[in-house]
Amino acid sequence: GNSVTQMEGPVTLSEEAFLTINCTYTATGYPSLFWYVQYPGEGLQLLLKATKADDKGSNKGFEATYRKETTSFHLEKGSVQVSDSAVYFCALSDPPSGGSNYKLTFGKGTLLTVNP
Amino acid sequence: AAGVIQSPRHLIKEKRETATLKCYPIPRHDTVYWYQQGPGQDPQFLISFYEKMQSDKGSIPDRFSAQQFSDYHSELNMSSLELGDSALYFCASSNTREKRQQYFGPGTRLTVT
Numbered sequence: 001g002n003s004v005t006q007m008e009g010p011v012t013l014s015e016e017a018f019l020t021i022n023c024t025y026t027a028t029g030y031p032s033l034f035w036y037v038q039y040p041g042e043g044l045q046l047l048l049k050a051t052k053a054d055d056k057g058s059n060k061g062f063e064a065t066y067r068k069e070t071t072s073f074h075l076e077k078g079s080v081q082v083s084d085s086a087v088y089f090c091a092l093s094d095p096p097s098g099g100s101n102y103k104l105t106f107g108k109g110t111l112l113t114v115n116p
Numbered sequence: 117a118a119g120v121i122q123s124p125r126h127l128i129k130e131k132r133e134t135a136t137l138k139c140y141p142i143p144r145h146d147t148v149y150w151y152q153q154g155p156g157q158d159p160q161f162l163i164s165f166y167e168k169m170q171s172d173k174g175s176i177p178d179r180f181s182a183q184q185f186s187d188y189h190s191e192l193n194m195s196s197l198e199l200g201d202s203a204l205y206f207c208a209s210s211n212t213r214e215k216r217q218q219y220f221g222p223g224t225r226l227t228v229t
Contacts, residue, residue: 032216043206043222044159051216089158093216101172102216103149104208106158 002027006090006107013080013114021075021110023064023090031094033057033066033073034104038087047075047088080114087111118142120221122207128227129197137192137224141209147171148190149218150182151206159206165190197228 007022025031035047035057048057053068062077073090090107121140129135141148147166151159152175161174165184176182179197184190194201204225208218 036220044220046217046219049217093218101164101166102147102210102218103161103164103172103174104151104159104218105161108158 002031002092002094002105004090004092004105004107006088006110008108008110010111010113013112015082015114015116016079017114019075019077019080019084019112021088021090021112023073023075023107025071025073025090025092027071027092027094029094031092032102033064034091034093035062035064035073035075036089036091036106038089038109040086044089080112082114082116085112085114120207120209120219122205122221122224124224125222126225126227128229130229131197131199133197133228135194135197135226137194137205137207137226139190139192139207139209139221141188141190141207142211142219145209145211145219146188147210147212148184148188149208149210150176150190150192151208153204153206153223154200155203157203162192194226199228202226202228 003026032051034049036044037047048059050057050066056065087109091104093102149164150162153159162176164172168184182192204223208220
């Protein structure tokens with residue numbers, strides 16, 4: 001079955017530091033890959049996505065590249081801010097061939113804390 | 117832009133009671149997904165509906181049932197509530213053209229005491 005493995009946290013960084021959160025996946029087909037962010041007490045917000053190999057998703061200074069050869073979708077940001085403190089979830093959707101259900105499979109989440 | 121609406125936002129119930137959670141998808145979205153997120157956990161898929169028909173089922177207890185109505189809103193009914201049902205319940209919606217893009221609601225926080 002499908003699965004997502006992301007680096008365990010918590011991750012604590014100083015403001016302006018470089019961020020990497022690793023994510024690898026297992027899927028039977030050709031999944032789409034996502035990063036979602038969850039701020040304290042709030043719902044899930046889509047941060048970025050990539051739908052095919054070598055696609056790069058980017059948003060708000062965050063980037064992730066869909067690497068089929070390494071089955072990875074690592075999240076990076078060059079200079080984090082205090083406001084980036086949140087839980088980050090890597091996720092995939094991989095419907096069966098001819099299927100129409102695009103349910104998401106999530107990783108366990110990584111808590112990021114950025115200190116001033 | 118219109119977003120996914122969930123109600124209520126917070127719900128407190130006692131053990132063995134029932135609860136109904138409602139989800140109103142983005143207009144013209146035809147698919148609804150329900151997820152459960154326990155404390156400190158990742159969201160787990162429960163069930164989904166496409167054009168008012170159940171399209172997939174995940175780790176949803178038999179005590180739970182759900183449906184999608186003619187106006188595409190969905191309700192998750194939970195009976196014989198247990199302490200372990202305390203969680204954040206998310207609804208997400210998508211449309212036919214952007215099947216892989218799900219838009220999440222703010223969630224309903226259910227506390228069972």
